[in-house]
Amino acid sequence: MISKLPAPIIEKDNPFKNCKLGRHQYANILTTVVSQNQGCVLAIDGKWGSGKTTFVKMWKKSLENQHFNVLHFNVWEHDFTTDPIIGMISQFRDMAEGDDAKVKFTKFAAAAGKVASGMLPSIAKGLTKKCLGEDVVELIGSAMKEIADSFDKVIDDFVEQCQSMEEFRKALENLVEFTTQDGKPLIFIIDELDRCNPRFAVKVLERVKHLFSVSNIVFVLSIDKEQLCHSICGYYGSDNLNAEEYLKRFIDIEYKLPEPNVDKFTKYLYEAYEFDIFFASELRPKNLLEEKEEFLKMARILFEYMHLNLRQMEKICAHIRLVLLTFKANQYVNPSTILILTCFRSTDSNLYAQIVSKNITVQELLNQIESTLPRNVFIEDEYDRDNVSRLAVWETARLLVAYNLSLNKHHKEELLKRIESDNGSNDSFKLLLSTKVIPIETLQEAVIWYSQNLYRNDPILPLDYTIQHIELLTSFQ
Incomplete structure (x- = not known):
């Protein structure tokens, strides 16, 4: 595995042959x-x-x-x-x-x-x-x-x-x-x-x-x-x-100089750092076949909407590839959570330090996310074929639920209030968080789903556990 992208070879007869940005x-x-x-x-x-x-x-x-x-x-x-x-x-x-x-x-x-x-x-x-x-x-x-x-x-x-x-x-x-x-x-x-x-x-x-x-x-x-x-x-x-x-x-x-094509460069980074060695391994659980596409989609969203430069994208992908080496091929990893945290680690060290130290509440973390990520990433658009807003909100919800879990998977704060039904039907829940930008209905739907499915086939991992891997505090596998 490479830890740094080599300089592209500039061929004499076709100098732009190896340009990954279409320039x-x-x-x-x-x-x-x-x-x-x-x-x-x-x-x-x-x-x-x-x-x-x-x-x-x-x-x-x-x-x-x-x-x-x-x-x-x-x-x-x-x-x-x-x-x-x-x-x-x-x-x-x-x-x-x-x-x-x-x-x-x-x-x-x-x-x-x-x-x-x-x-x-x-x-x-x-x-x-x-x-x-x-x-x-x-x-x-x-x-x-x-x-x-x-x-x-x-x-x-x-x-x-x-x-x-x-x-x-x-x-x-x-x-x-x-x-x-x-x-x-x-x-x-x-x-x-x-x-x-x-x-x-x-x-x-x-x-x-x-x-x-x-x-x-x-x-x-x-x-x-x-x-x-x-x-x-x-x-x-x-x-x-x-x-x-x-x-x-x-x-x-x-x-x-026009902005680079983020989609092309993200796919190039995925191939150059050989992410398929992990995500396409025969040892990966079969229920995680969509990991690759979800990771690529979330990477493109963050890289594009946060206006990261090529060097930042490269360093983020290089570090994530190292992080994946600390997991066994059959382990669950929550790749989008690792991606978001590594982006914060690279672009907003103060926010990342607060997440690591756990010295802010879930509501305060939500406020920070809303002020850090561009607001248009959360705004629903009828022309959005990739469901950018919905994916961004659901991954934010996953991060909040993971942040609220201790290593033994106990909830540190109550994020939902149970509302008992009067007619014998199933009880409903109300989200005990407020938002300024994120659609509250979508966030509530996601938090309820993640909270009720902590032990499903693709479980939510406590953030402390994920951060140990991001900081390379665990052994390589």
Whole structure:
């Protein structure tokens, strides 16, 4: 069993073959966008853990197959440096193939020498040698000795000695024009920008705007816009700064990466983590044949309605697969309860801690569930073919009944009030809980059924017992 999904293999001839999210169509759209631009900054916006890096790597290979020259710069791997400019310049070296191209790159790198960074000359020279090559070091060595501690001072020195920034841009334009093909722009992908420290992230934006903004280069920023805005506010020390407006100074085109297909990805996770080894085992009780479908349906509901990102979904499934290893193949497990609790464990640690410690009442737990889960998951819809609302309410009822059971299956609180019949018919019950969102009639029906069928073929397991397995406090079977 795997404990972590391997990175998808990006095949040369069909980069999106192993994409489990159906995102090839979005790559085609973006390819059309960059094909029609001879110089701009395009931002691909997606939440952390939404698969942006995998998408841009697949798209990079697709672009290369269409004879685009593409550079990919993981800027997060370089944010330990004082300034991003050397890392950015070094990306151009690999595309300078042939003697003529190398000469143009050397001239370009030399022109950039005095705006390389605000580091100490010896450190800058060593880093430059590693990134740009021995020949470039000899050309800019003397210039690096004069670099001041402040980048503003470096810019001043550069302007004074080179007359204008045009020398740098002209050298860059010559290099790009010489190495691109068929009038296609150079695509420079900057990935993981939102993960950098705030100062470095802002520096990258400034360098793109002021130094690298030339024709025939399309910069692609792979970002979580919300997180990048937080970085910008942190850099300037003000929450009152309109960071989105600030970003518009640097970004020409914004593209919101569509939400992934949760149903496809959930099924992929089920297969990748080999849940069938447990749920389809010949040792499973025959009355539990619907476990798989119920688990997949509940997983899709929670993942979709809670707007979990791909990384969260993956970690939740990975942990549940470990949990199942602590059960014997013929044991009852209440998989949907394990799923709900693991989701809370991953996304709302405070609520999960309260459930584990049992320091809240059943009513308080119900209130917490209603405030934690999106309200639309409980709202009945006549067009809901999957009975999402009913399934969510019934699984909530199962959780409440399990929470109310001690390990010896004694009820800790009275959840139902018996109402005796006057005409000799069967007594009825009234739920002693109140709701704000959940349909009370459906919840009452579910709680009554679970309470009266604790020892049926698929019994309710006390929550303390289930939590011991979730916390991996029992031995693997």
